[in-house]
Amino acid sequence: MNRKGYYGELGGMFVPEVLIRTFEELVAAFEEARDDPGFQQEYQEILSSYSCRPTPLTFARNLSEYLGGAAIYVKREDLGHTGAHKINNVMGQGLLAERMGKKRVIAETGAGQHGIATATMAARFGFQCTIYMGEVDVARQRPNVFWMEQLGAQVVSVRDGSRTLKDAMNEAFRDWATNMSDTHYVLGTASGPHPFPEMVTYFQSVIGREARAQILERAGRLPARVYACVGGGSNAMGIFSGFLHDPVELVGVEAGGKGLTSGLHASRLASGQGTVGVAQGYKTYFLQDQDGQMKGTHSIAAGLDYVGVSPILSHLRDRGRVRVEAAEDAEVLEAFSLVLRKEGLIPALESAHAFAGAFREIPEMSRQDLVIINQSGRGDKDIFTIAEALGDPGWRNFLREKAEADRA
Numbered sequence: 362m363n364r365k366g367y368y369g370e371l372g373g374m375f376v377p378e379v380l381i382r383t384f385e386e387l388v389a390a391f392e393e394a395r396d397d398p399g400f401q402q403e404y405q406e407i408l409s410s411y412s413c414r415p416t417p418l419t420f421a422r423n424l425s426e427y428l429g430g431a432a433i434y435v436k437r438e439d440l441g442h443t444g445a446h447k448i449n450n451v452m453g454q455g456l457l458a459e460r461m462g463k464k465r466v467i468a469e470t471g472a473g474q475h476g477i478a479t480a481t482m483a484a485r486f487g488f489q490c491t492i493y494m495g496e497v498d499v500a501r502q503r504p505n506v507f508w509m510e511q512l513g514a515q516v517v518s519v520r521d522g523s524r525t526l527k528d529a530m531n532e533a534f535r536d537w538a539t540n541m542s543d544t545h546y547v548l549g550t551a552s553g554p555h556p557f558p559e560m561v562t563y564f565q566s567v568i569g570r571e572a573r574a575q576i577l578e579r580a581g582r583l584p585a586r587v588y589a590c591v592g593g594g595s596n597a598m599g600i601f602s603g604f605l606h607d608p609v610e611l612v613g614v615e616a617g618g619k620g621l622t623s624g625l626h627a628s629r630l631a632s633g634q635g636t637v638g639v640a641q642g643y644k645t646y647f648l649q650d651q652d653g654q655m656k657g658t659h660s661i662a663a664g665l666d667y668v669g670v671s672p673i674l675s676h677l678r679d680r681g682r683v684r685v686e687a688a689e690d691a692e693v694l695e696a697f698s699l700v701l702r703k704e705g706l707i708p709a710l711e712s713a714h715a716f717a718g719a720f721r722e723i724p725e726m727s728r729q730d731l732v733i734i735n736q737s738g739r740g741d742k743d744i745f746t747i748a749e750a751l752g753d754p755g756w757r758n759f760l761r762e763k764a765e766a767d768r769a
């Protein structure tokens with residue numbers, strides 16, 4: 362990093378004039394907290410007594426035997442409170458917001474996982490909470506909207522643009538610009554303007570620190586590769602950051618959707634179709650047309666369905682430190698079923714991308730090798746999508762009977 366918040370030419374802080382002071386305050390508060398042992402201790406205490414850390418590293422014996430290559434270990438972020446790695450970041454930012462004297466938090470959410478984690482944090486810290494969510498996502502993620510509201514958050518349905526995640530993010534910035542004195546914006550991934558990529562990576566780096574110590578203790582050596590799915594890049598940066606200075610290959614897996622030539626995917630890096638531009642307050646690879654209009658994205662995993670990507674992760678890719686692949690929806694569903702049947706683990710559809718990317722390569726690896734796959738979250742939330750994609754007849758009947766009973 363040469364200038365603050367830049368990673369090569371990527372990153373930066375391209376925010377409206379009115380927000381510059383707010384961002385600078387946040388940078389200062391974050392840097393001060395990071396260097397304060399008192400803050401560290403409080404954060405550790407929340408992670409262990411509330412978020413259920415450390416999460417285990419599970420040896421996937423059956424999958425390892427079945428694939429016949431490297432031995433597979435799974436980092437269990439699905440066991441964190443609220444069911445994904447998102448809690449690590451929101452509890453850190455909650456503690457920071459409290460320290461800054463804020464009374465209210467806002468957040469954007471796509472699939473709703475970050476919204477639920479933020480609403481949970483707000484309940485715990487006693488903050489008022491507003492969650493911005495695209496109208497399309499509100500409709501397709503009804504169970505998450507229900508929980509956010511039960512947790513006491515106000516969910517605002519955003520009707521602009523494609524009515525999805527990027528529009529929710531724009532609306533959250535608009536809110537922040539009018540309410541910055543008492544409000545903190547809890548950005549959910551390692552993207553967006555400085556200091557969010559750095560700060561979110563910092564709060565997620567606990568994943569990689571734990572995983573590294575756990576594999577050394579269990580197996581006595583480092584893994585050959587670490588796999589993680591890539592939406593905005595926070596779970597990947599979280600686990601990769603533990604191995605950056607080791608001879609370990611780091612592999613990110615993006616959403617290949619219906620195929621990289623179909624136009625229906627969210628692969629900004631692996632597809633070669635993402636181009637560098639400035640949007641949403643930062644400079645990175647976006648899926649955009651020649652005029653800088655953001656393209657529509659698609660993934661079976663709502664949490665990977667985003668047009669931009671972490672500038673830190675992109676820079677590591679450009680430098681050859683991280684390799685990025687893409688896995689298509691169909692392949693992801695197959696990997697998902699295999700993990701359930703062989704190990705009794707239920708990965709989120711996002712995490713199933715990491716498994717799919719790994720399963721392709723593991724059979725060619727040596728049996729002496731180890732790999733770690735980051736299971737970023739649990740799949741219970743995806744029951745509607747998965748049952749539909751698998752065409753489960755029992756589930757279809759259940760939905761039909763429920764609808765008929767409601768009408769009667």
Ligand SMILES: *Cc1c(COP(=O)(O)O)cnc(C)c1O
Nearest residue numbers: 592593594595596664711737738
């Ligand atoms: C949100 C989410 C992701 C994608 O976000 P990243 O910032 O790329 O980690 C991946 N997995 C799960 C379970 C999520 O909830």
